[in-house]
Each structure stands twice: as structure tokens, then as C-alpha cells.
Amino acid sequence: MRMAMMLAALATTVALGAPRPDLLVSGAQLAELSKDPGVVVIHVAADPAFYQRGHLPGARFLPLAAVAAPRDGLHNEFPPAADMVKALRDIGVGTAGRIVLYGEDAGIAAARAFVALDYLGAGDRSALLDGGVSTWRADGRALTAEVPRVEPGTFAARPRPELLVSRQAMADLSACAPAGVRLVDARPGTQFAAGHVPGALSFYWGRALRSPEQPTLLPPAELAKLYAAAGVQAGDVLYHYCNSGMQASLGYFIARYLGFEARLYDGSMGDWTAAGLPVATAPIQ
Numbered sequence: 001m002r003m004a005m006m007l008a009a010l011a012t013t014v015a016l017g018a019p020r021p022d023l024l025v026s027g028a029q030l031a032e033l034s035k036d037p038g039v040v041v042i043h044v045a046a047d048p049a050f051y052q053r054g055h056l057p058g059a060r061f062l063p064l065a066a067v068a069a070p071r072d073g074l075h076n077e078f079p080p081a082a083d084m085v086k087a088l089r090d091i092g093v094g095t096a097g098r099i100v101l102y103g104e105d106a107g108i109a110a111a112r113a114f115v116a117l118d119y120l121g122a123g124d125r126s127a128l129l130d131g132g133v134s135t136w137r138a139d140g141r142a143l144t145a146e147v148p149r150v151e152p153g154t155f156a157a158r159p160r161p162e163l164l165v166s167r168q169a170m171a172d173l174s175a176c177a178p179a180g181v182r183l184v185d186a187r188p189g190t191q192f193a194a195g196h197v198p199g200a201l202s203f204y205w206g207r208a209l210r211s212p213e214q215p216t217l218l219p220p221a222e223l224a225k226l227y228a229a230a231g232v233q234a235g236d237v238l239y240h241y242c243n244s245g246m247q248a249s250l251g252y253f254i255a256r257y258l259g260f261e262a263r264l265y266d267g268s269m270g271d272w273t274a275a276g277l278p279v280a281t282a283p284i285q
Contacts, residue, residue, distance in 0.1 A: 018259040019220045023114075025127050027136045030100055034058055038097035043133070044109040054143030056102065056129075056136060060091040060150060064109050067116040068246065074270050076112075076244040078164070084116050085157050092150030102129035102136070106206070106215040111250040115264055118256070121158025128253060131216040138214075165239055165265045171277055173239060174199045182232055186242045186251035187269075195279040197241060197272060201231045202282075205250045223258055232260075241265040241272075 025033065033039045034057065043055045046064040055061070066087035071077035078084065093099065099117065103109035110128050117126045129136065137143060165173075173181060174197050183200035185192045192202040208223055209215050217223065232238065238255045240248035245266040255262040265271075273279065 020257055020259055021220075023127050023253070023257045024130050024217065025100055026130050027139045027141055030056070030129055030136075031141065033098060033100065036098070039100065040091075040093055040097060041100045041102070042091065042093075042113065044101055044103045044113045046109070050104045052145060054133075054145060056133065057142065057144050057146075058148050059102075060148060062087065062091055062113060064112065067113050073274065074244065074267055076246050077266055078116060078119070078245075081120060081157055081159055084120060085155055088117075088120075088155045089153045091153070093153040093155040095154050095156055097125070099126040100129055101126065102132045104133055106209060106212070106250070107132055107253070108205075108246050108250050111253040112246060114253050115163070115249045119160055119163050120155075121160060122155070123256070131214070135214070135216055163263055165263050167265075167267055167271050167275060167277075170197065170239065170241070170265045170272070174277075180233075180236055181239065182236045183239045183241070184232075184248075184251055184255075186240055186248040190284055191243070193282045193284040195269070195273075195281055197269075198278055198280040200241075200280075203227065203230045203232070203251065205247055205254065208250075208254050217254065217257070220258060223254065227258065237261040237263065239263045239265060241268040243269050 034041060041056055041059040042062050043051050043059040044062050044064055045051055048061060051061040067078060067084060068076040069079045101110040101113050107128060114126055114128060117123050173183060177199055183197055185196045185200045185202050186205050188204050189202055207226055208217055210218060238260050240251040240262065242248040245264060245268045248264055248268060252262045252264050
């Protein structure tokens with residue numbers, strides 16, 4: 001029994017890899033970080049009314065459209081890098097200093113901005129607020145309607161184009177993925193069952209949260225077990241997709257948080273099916 005427990009613990013450690021706790025901050029940690037004038041806190045939302053009703057003290061507003069806009073007939077694609085750089089400079093993001101992102105939802109909007117920052121070369125100094133504004137509010141911390149005055153920033157991109165995957169690259173991986181590559185469908189299991197990229201495994205992002213009412217991430221060890229059960233192994237590179245690239249952005253963030261290399265197929269199923277590429281089905285789990 002003791003040996004079995006030791007082997008199980010070892011398997012969990014191997015599946016976990018090297019987690020990145022610096023990519024996620026609690027409300028208490030952010031309350032301390034916010035005292036540093038070099039830290040930029042960003043509220044990401046589709047509708048500015050969410051920000052106007054109340055936001056974290058000192059937070060700047062980044063419209064979701066700055067990182068998810070219609071392009072090439074698809075709903076939520078990354079705008080050109082120059083446009084994203086301008087949007088970040090406009091809210092005072094510079095070339096150094098910590099960036100903390102949060103949103104109104106379970107983390108999808110903030111995760112989308114995280115992927116944009118990672119692509120632009122600033123992922124290693126960016127983090128998400130665990131649970132977003134709902135958790136901040138539930139902990140009794142204050143919100144404000146005061147809009148901070150900021151000077152334009154000097155943010156400069158160091159693009160990492162390898163993080164965003166084209167349709168052709170995804171099709172090649174679907175046909176013959178090398179060892180250590182996993183295609184990950186971030187949608188609910190029913191959508192995966194109805195039709196997915198052949199060769200993909202299913203890992204719905206909602207499984208990574210404690211609950212809809214408490215949308216904080218599960219502890220890394222628990223997340224690692226879920227990933228291992230889904231078929232992910234230590235050292236895998238995870239290629240995420242969903243319907244339009246939004247849910248997959250949160251899947252991408254969770255993978256990075258756990259220490260995996262992550263990629264995003266931004267076009268996702270919208271792009272895949274528009275091209276008439278084959279779709280696989282599966283029994284509903």
C-alpha cells in the first residue's frame with residue numbers, strides 16, 4: 001500500500017512538471033502588489049460598463065476587442081501586433097514591471113489578454129487575479145469608480161509567433177502528431193463529443209475551477225491529476241482550441257500555470273469547419 005501511494009505521488013509530480021505560481025495572484029497578494037507604482041492592474045471586459053460600475057483601485061480598462069476582434073470572417077481573432085501594442089501603450093503599460101489581469105467572468109477575458117501579452121513577449125511578467133473581480137468583491141475588498149490618470153506607456157513587443165498555430169499546422173498535427181504533442185479541446189464535453197479536431201483530447205476549462213460560484217483555480221496538484229487523467233503527460237506541448245479561441249485562451253493559461261509549453265489555434269473550430277476539414281465525434285462522457 002505504501003509503495004502504491006509513493007508511485008501515485010510520483011506520477012502526480014511527473015505530470016505536474018514545474019508549475020508557475022508567479023502567473024496567478026490571490027486578492028491578498030494583489031492588495032500588496034498594488035502598493036508598488038510599477039505594477040499595472042488591468043480590467044479586461046467587452047463592455048466598459050462593467051469597469052465603470054466598479055473596478056479594483058488603480059485598475060486601467062482594456063477593451064476585450066483589443067485582443068479579440070472579428071477578422072477574416074471569424075469572430076474572435078487577435079488583431080495585428082501593432083494594434084495590440086498601441087492598446088497597451090494607451091493604458092500606460094511600459095517595458096518593465098508586473099502586469100496583473102482580471103475580468104468579470106471566470107477568467108476567459110483576462111486569459112485572452114494574457115495570451116496576447118505572452119505572444120508579444122511579456123507573458124513572464126504577467127499574471128491573472130485568481131477568481132477575478134467576483135472573488136475580490138466576495139473577500140470584502142473595495143471597488144471604485146475612479147478612473148486613474150495614466151501617461152502613455154512605452155510597451156515594446158518581442159513577438160513569439162510560434163505560440164499561435166495556423167490551420168495548416170493544426171491539420172498536420174491532427175494527421176500525425178509527434179510524440180510529446182497533445183491537441184486539447186477546451187470546450188464542454190458535449191461539444192467535443194458532437195465534433196472535434198481528429199486526434200484531440202478533451203479538457204473542458206470549467207473542470208479547473210473550484211465551482212461556478214467560486215471561480216478560483218484548483219490547486220496545482222489537483223489540476224495535474226485532472227490533466228493526467230485526460231491523457232496529458234509530463235513534457236507535453238499542449239495545442240489548445242475551442243470554438244473561436246476564447247475558451248482555449250483560458251486552457252492555454254492553465255497549461256502555462258502548470259508549467260507546460262502551450263500553443264493556441266486561434267481560429268479554432270470556426271476556422272477548421274469553414275475550411276471543410278474532417279471532424280471526429282465521440283460518445284458523451
